[in-house]
Amino acid sequence: MATRFELVLEAQESAGPRALADEVFEELRRREACWSAFEPSSVVARLNREASTGWVAVDEETFLLLAEARRVFEESGGAFDATVGALMEGFALRGEGARGEAARDELKTPWGCGDLLLDEGRRRVRFARSGLRLDLGGIAKGRALDLAVELLRDHGVERALIHGGTSTVVGLGAPLGEPAWRVALGPGPAAPVALLHDSALAVSRALSRRGPDGGHLIDPRHGRPLARESTAAVVAPRASTADAWSTALCVAGEACPALPAELAALRRAGAADASWRPLSAELGAFQFPAASRPPESLQRA
Amino acid sequence: MAGVALTPSLAELAPRAAGGAPLRLAVAGAGRQGRAVLQELQQIEGAEVVAVCDTDAGRLERATRRARGLRGYASVEELLDGESELEALVVATPTHAHRGPAEAALEAGLHVYCEAPLASTVEDSRALAARARASERVFAVGLLARANPIYALARSFHRSGTLRELVSLAARDHRKTSWRNPVSDPERQERLDWRLDPALSLGLAGELGTQQFDVFHWFLGLYPVSVRGSGSVRVHEDGREVADTAACELAFEDGLRLHWEASLGNSYEGRLEVLRGSMASFELAWTHGWMFKEAEAPTQGWEVYANRQTFHADQGITLIADATKLAAQGKLEEGVGLPHPPLHYALARFVAACAGEGEVHCGAEEGHRSTVVGLKASEAVTSGETVEIPPELLEVR
Numbered sequence A: 001m002a003t004r005f006e007l008v009l010e011a012q013e014s015a016g017p018r019a020l021a022d023e024v025f026e027e028l029r030r031r032e033a034c035w036s037a038f039e040p041s042s043v044v045a046r047l048n049r050e051a052s053t054g055w056v057a058v059d060e061e062t063f064l065l066l067a068e069a070r071r072v073f074e075e076s077g078g079a080f081d082a083t084v085g086a087l088m089e090g091f092a093l094r095g096e097g098a099r100g101e102a103a104r105d106e107l108k109t110p111w112g113c114g115d116l117l118l119d120e121g122r123r124r125v126r127f128a129r130s131g132l133r134l135d136l137g138g139i140a141k142g143r144a145l146d147l148a149v150e151l152l153r154d155h156g157v158e159r160a161l162i163h164g165g166t167s168t169v170v171g172l173g174a175p176l177g178e179p180a181w182r183v184a185l186g187p188g189p190a191a192p193v194a195l196l197h198d199s200a201l202a203v204s205r206a207l208s209r210r211g212p213d214g215g216h217l218i219d220p221r222h223g224r225p226l227a228r229e230s231t232a233a234v235v236a237p238r239a240s241t242a243d244a245w246s247t248a249l250c251v252a253g254e255a256c257p258a259l260p261a262e263l264a265a266l267r268r269a270g271a272a273d274a275s276w277r278p279l280s281a282e283l284g285a286f287q288f289p290a291a292s293r294p295p296e297s298l299q300r301a
Numbered sequence B: 001m002a003g004v005a006l007t008p009s010l011a012e013l014a015p016r017a018a019g020g021a022p023l024r025l026a027v028a029g030a031g032r033q034g035r036a037v038l039q040e041l042q043q044i045e046g047a048e049v050v051a052v053c054d055t056d057a058g059r060l061e062r063a064t065r066r067a068r069g070l071r072g073y074a075s076v077e078e079l080l081d082g083e084s085e086l087e088a089l090v091v092a093t094p095t096h097a098h099r100g101p102a103e104a105a106l107e108a109g110l111h112v113y114c115e116a117p118l119a120s121t122v123e124d125s126r127a128l129a130a131r132a133r134a135s136e137r138v139f140a141v142g143l144l145a146r147a148n149p150i151y152a153l154a155r156s157f158h159r160s161g162t163l164r165e166l167v168s169l170a171a172r173d174h175r176k177t178s179w180r181n182p183v184s185d186p187e188r189q190e191r192l193d194w195r196l197d198p199a200l201s202l203g204l205a206g207e208l209g210t211q212q213f214d215v216f217h218w219f220l221g222l223y224p225v226s227v228r229g230s231g232s233v234r235v236h237e238d239g240r241e242v243a244d245t246a247a248c249e250l251a252f253e254d255g256l257r258l259h260w261e262a263s264l265g266n267s268y269e270g271r272l273e274v275l276r277g278s279m280a281s282f283e284l285a286w287t288h289g290w291m292f293k294e295a296e297a298p299t300q301g302w303e304v305y306a307n308r309q310t311f312h313a314d315q316g317i318t319l320i321a322d323a324t325k326l327a328a329q330g331k332l333e334e335g336v337g338l339p340h341p342p343l344h345y346a347l348a349r350f351v352a353a354c355a356g357e358g359e360v361h362c363g364a365e366e367g368h369r370s371t372v373v374g375l376k377a378s379e380a381v382t383s384g385e386t387v388e389i390p391p392e393l394l395e396v397r
Helices: A015-035 A043-050 A060-075 A085-090 A140-154 A239-255 B032-041 B057-064 B076-082 B099-107 B122-134 B149-159 B186-192 B203-220 B301-305 B323-328 B342-354 B364-383
Strands: A005-009 A116-119 A124-127 A160-164 A168-172 A181-184 A193-196 A199-206 A230-236 A275-278 A284-288 B023-028 B047-053 B071-073 B088-091 B111-115 B139-142 B166-174 B226-232 B245-251 B257-263 B271-277 B280-284 B289-293 B308-311 B314-318 B386-388
Touching (some): A005 A015, A015 A043, A015 A060, A015 A140, A060 A140, A060 A239, A140 A160, A140 A168, A168 A181, A168 A239, A199 A239, B023 B076, B023 B342, B032 B047, B032 B342, B047 B076, B076 B099, B088 B099, B088 B342, B099 B111, B099 B122, B111 B342, B122 B364, B139 B342, B149 B280, B166 B203, B203 B226, B203 B245, B203 B257, B203 B271, B203 B364, B226 B364, B245 B364
Parallel strands (some): B047 B071, B088 B111, B111 B139, B166 B257
Antiparallel strands (some): A181 A193, A199 A230, A230 A284, A275 A284, B166 B271, B245 B257, B271 B280, B280 B289, B289 B314
């Protein structure tokens, strides 16, 4: 995940919360060690090496994560795809030397979450096509945060805020005396504000050129980097859902098929440049139009 | 290429279940280590984890929450009573509670994998090792270096004389964590924070150092004759008595010294072991390893193609298991770093051994010897004195 996580806990003293924070961060590190495509000993790296040639047994949490990724792939019409790892490498969209050369012709490299085969009975994974490469960057951070929140709840925590890299944040309960955690999507009083109460917010964005803050999204439907600027924010009961669907919305925008009913509404507070996309009377998501400025880092409003 | 002829192939370490039926295992202890064991066992073909036990209801619930078909029990006794088709038990309970579950499992005719250190007293360690030796079941101790392919490669170089004369040994285990469990119930806190209980805990030297001391025991085929230690609370001023920072000097009979230090207050350099020789040095960091050659050391042909990394003023040759095969495939770079966490290899060897395929990485007697060294190091840190390690303590009678 290679990102900074921060946890806000309310407490009367420090020893207990410090111990809890240690355990939470240990859980996050464990998940990174398991799901990072860049760790040679991770389950994802092992799948990328071995799953093209046969079934590979995985642990329960990894299997559940892959099943969720597969589900979002199907429901989003392919706008979210966890098998774009080879495309990410081919278009040099990773790391500081990332170029994201949109002018490059389509790479002859396989991708497609439809070729990710899951054997639920024996908890095994296989790639139906050789050369497929998993990249769980669009969902793993959210799932790791979900597990961290689960850990907090196990220890009786009712109020906490935890985020990873300011792009995915979970509000557990609400601050004392407040109805929800308020998270602004951008600077200034006109920035849209997400109200989080036992829910998660994820923001994805793409720039047409690789910059310091983004521009690293592949459009899996076409097998090339997203050529337009786009930003999407989604609130959902779980961070993995918000994470994956913010990526899907960023890629497909209005063309995205109907989103799942569990997505919750974002409350707008005088947003000048973000459009609200209602999905039902109560559900929706923010979609920032191409001309708008991408949001700066999240801040508590 | 890099010592390939002496390197155990990674493929040889994959277990093959006899007759196609997976080995049915259970795990005793659902704390951090127990959950890590569960996660690795789920990824080993030929292993099927059917049950877990823990006296703490919260931990047991967490372990079984999403694990399909995994049955939970409140004690080892209930687990052994309830699982009539069990074949093996992994003991991941607190150190002072290893002997009971391990002996009960042997008594029930199960194979046993016991985490290290083997026990919290010499008497318990010796008794358990003797019981294991007398049993016809497979018994493995969780001293992980002996199953680690990178460490095996380094050891093969050492045994072929690459280091030449040994100059000095060093090890560090630096972590930023409190060892305290976030529990609000005082009774539960006392039980779960056993590492901070001076009456139960072996401290940093025993709980962590034992693993690292064993690296050198395995490489050298020798055990230290004495150890002196020191420790203090440097960071976690929460009323604890168990040192959060400790250091030991272990002395071998020929004058060789192993300098070891550990801390819960700083994570720089993580966990690693260093062997310095007159012609080369090894730096081993569990998932990675490097060899640093002296300027006048003879050059081997394979070194021309070796993967190298620069560390300030030194250039290290990366130790890569299966290097020849990877180089032939043009994938040498992909071989940097172990493909599985160290725990995986030890468990995989155990599962294979239970199926009649090969030996465990560390048996009861070696486990006992390294446990004794860890116990004595713990004693040295607590007392601040030099503690002798009589060779007769290392014997299993």
